[in-house]
Amino acid sequence: MFHTGSRYAGAGTYQVTRPDGSVVLATRLPVPAALPVTGWHRRTEGERLDLLAAHYLGDPTAAWMLGLANDAMVLDALAVRELVAMPRRV
Template identity: 40%
Template sequence: MFPPTSRYAQTETAQLTTAAGRQVVYLRRRFLPKTMPPTQAEHKVVEGDRIDNITAQYLGDPEQFWRVCDANRAMHPDEMTAEIGRTLDIPLILGG
């Protein structure tokens, strides 16, 4: 359903049957991982930083921003760069 690099790749699906008998397939809720991957680097946020650019710099793919969010226990990507001077943990991506 989702590519292996998607944050939803390991998220289970479920089914709901409506009162009219229609089957609706949906994704179960995704929680932040209980254990964090090892850190490969730290990044100090400066004026003008964007999470997609930071992720492209360290992980080589701006769409992997969710990995940095997970590593820093952030639910919203914008909060990652809202505070100038904040230090972000950049995760080491194991196995791809």
């Protein structure tokens, strides 16, 4: 259901019964763990996080890892930071 690099790949699923009686499958939310920081990147205006993830982590879809390394619940919070911590490539 999720690609192998997704944070949801091994999260598991469970069933939920909706008010109308239908049953749907839901994905468990993974417990975020702090990622070790290997360095810092000074952002320039308009620099996109997917491009940073592609450059430093080898995967543009791994931008969510930047959020974990910077203790940011929402990636948009990194837009105001001049320095962004870069996690170790997995």
